[in-house]
Amino acid sequence: MSDEIALEGFEPADLDGHTIDELSDYLEAGCLPFDPSIESSPGCQIAMAALIRLRGVSLSLLETEAIDEPARDDSWVAGILNRIGFEAQAGRSIPVSHPSAQAFLTLTEGAVRGLIRAAGDSVTGVLIGRCRLQGDVTVPGEPITVLVDASVFWGESIPEAAARVREAIYAELLKHTELTIAAIDVVIHDVHLSRSLGEDAAEEIE
Amino acid sequence: MDVHSPPSLSQADDRTIVGRAADGDVRAFEVLVRRYGPLMRAYATRVLGSNDETDDVVQESFITAWQQLSTLTDAGVVKSWLMRIVSRKSIDRIRARKQHVDIDDFEQEAPRAHGPERIAEAHSREAALSRALRAMPAQQRQCWVLKEIAEYSYDDIAAELDLPTSTVRGLLARARKNLMREMEEWR
Amino acid sequence: MDDRTALTRDLTDLVRLIPGVAAVYSSGPVVVEAVSAVTQVVLRGAVAHDVVAVAEANGGLTVSVTIGVSEGLPATEVCRQVYDAIAERLLLGGMAETASIAVKVARIG
Missing domain, CATH: 1.10.1740.10 (RNA polymerase sigma factor, region 2, helix turn helix motif)
Known part of the structure; x- marks a missing residue:
């Protein structure tokens, strides 16, 4: 490893006085500002093409290696899942009423979000994403708006699915909590259910 | 689907x-x-x-x-x-x-044995790059991976590796040359 | 085994038997009871030892428990029943003044 390795075809003499490192920086800057002495030099163009190829192979290397990775057995995944706790996602404490002054009864916000997810998922063709309880859930009687992100599978009617999601969530919240539900907003964000994120076909219903 | x-x-x-x-x-x-x-x-x-x-x-x-x-x-x-x-x-x-370990290059280990699947892809560019990266001094490789794969800036790499930015630039320049030379052989 | 350990065990057993209670979680960091999405591997062994926490403060005894409830019964009802059962047991056991009983539902269904 030495600075002195000569790279045939990529030395300043071949690059009209430029260095490979300058060209790398130029590429990184998006070839801006435009440099006529680089752009008009065939040597520089060849070298930049080589740099771009190298970068491309570097990027695809990991993806290829990830595919080649020996499949991890379930104990590896279990090793991770065994070490995570509920606390980070427990959220706020939602009071449950009781006549006794010694009683401090609560549902965690995390438990209620889990309930909402399960209710929404029970609707055919729907997968619930993130959900939010808007309003001060720690105060009894406070009006709460439920915001739910959902994916609807192709072939299902979006407004119908959203209506059924709302009904299912409302029924469960009524059964298990004492929350005062002001509204349930369902945002359908992706009807493809594909792994690519790309286009966000958001459609707000309510 | x-x-x-x-x-x-x-x-x-x-x-x-x-x-x-x-x-x-x-x-x-x-x-x-x-x-x-x-x-x-x-x-x-x-x-x-x-x-x-x-x-x-x-x-x-x-x-x-x-x-x-x-x-x-x-x-x-x-x-x-x-x-x-x-x-x-x-x-x-x-x-x-x-x-x-107070040495710059801690993994002086011999190249790992290649399984049959590795040999089969030995002609691909990725396999060549993979070999070249493995053969590189540790700091050069770390800089290259952080720069080109994780897309860190020079300053971020310097901060992460506790090195002056100028050193990071130098390491990357050498890594680039090493890899370009490998690439020559792919053509 | 001191009195408090005995009481903890007693209350844990009591709570676990209340209809609608699916799990009693450790009062320390709760380890997730995970069911694998892809393989359906059930990691029940990962659940921390069940425990109802009992402590003595100057106002009297404080009891706290974190539970998971099943879908069948309303979570609020199960929560209240857990409180009532603990309060009754403490009363019958002739316990000193009870300062507070906290019941937290961390999982529904």
């Missing part, structure tokens, strides 16, 4: 999976682990130079991710967010090693 099969978590998009996991859905988090675990393992192996500590590093990364998922506001960047976490954990390992 079969239109008639019910939607399944393992096929859901990142936004759905990340949203659920941030809300405490362990099954969604498991999907995230299976989806990005292999890439993170490949990455950690590259940065660390061997796969002895890869399992630990990636497991630690996912535990950190679980704790911090609710702070991730844009689910669309979850992949690069996870790569940042595994970068940082890998670099922590390198730092810890440095305190024990």
Whole structure:
């Protein structure tokens, strides 16, 4: 490893006085500002093409290696899942009423979000994403708006699915909590259910 | 995808999976682990130079991710967010090693034996790059991986590796030359 | 085994038997009871030892428990029944003044 390795075809003499490192920086800057002495030099163009190829192979290397990775057995995944706790996602404490002054009864916000997810998922063709309880859930009687992100599978009617999601969530919240539900907003964000994120076909219903 | 099969978590998009996991859905988090675990393992192996500590590093990364998922506001960047976490954990390992071993290049190990599948792809450019990276001095390789794969800036690399930015530039220039020379042979 | 350990065990057994209670979680960091999405591997062994926390403050006894409830019965009802059962047991056991009993539902269904 030495600075002195000569790279045939990529030395300043071949690059009209430029260095490979300058060209790398130029590429990184998006070839801006435009440099006529680089752009008009065939040597520089060849070298930049080589740099771009190298970068491309570097990027695809990991993806290829990830595919080649020996499949991890379930104990590896279990090793991770065994070490995570509920606390980070427990959220706020939602009071449950009781006549006794010694009683401090609560549902965690995390438990209620889990309930909402399960209710929404029970609707055919729907997968619930993130959900939010808007309003001060720690105060009894406070009006709460439920915001739910959902994916609807192709072939299902979006407004119908959203209506059924709302009904299912409302029924469960009524059964298990004492929350005062002001509204349930369902945002359908992706009807493809594909792994690519790309286009966000958001459609707000309510 | 079969239109008639019910939607399944393992096929859901990142936004759905990340949203659920941030809300405490362990099954969604498991999907995230299976989806990005292999890439993170490949990455950690590259940065660390061997796969002895890869399992630990990636497991630690996912535990950190679980704790911090609710702070991730844009689910669309979850992949690069996870790569940042595994970068940082890998670099922590390198730092810890440095305190024990006072030499620049800790992995002088002989090249690992290649399985038949590796030999089969030996002609591909990626395999050549992989070999070249493995043969490179550790710091050069770390700089290259952080720069070209994790897309860190010079300053970020300098901060992460506790090196002056000028040194990082020098290491990257040498790495570039080494790899360009390898590339000559691919043509 | 001191009195408090005995009481903890007694209350844990009591709570676990209340209809609608699916799990009693450790008062320390709760380890997730994970069911694998892809393989359906059930990691029940990962659940921390069940425990109802009992402590003595100057106002009297404080009891706290974190539970998971099943979908069948309303979570609020199960939560109240857990409170009532603990309060009754403490009363019958002739316990000193009870300062507070906290029941937290961390999982529904």
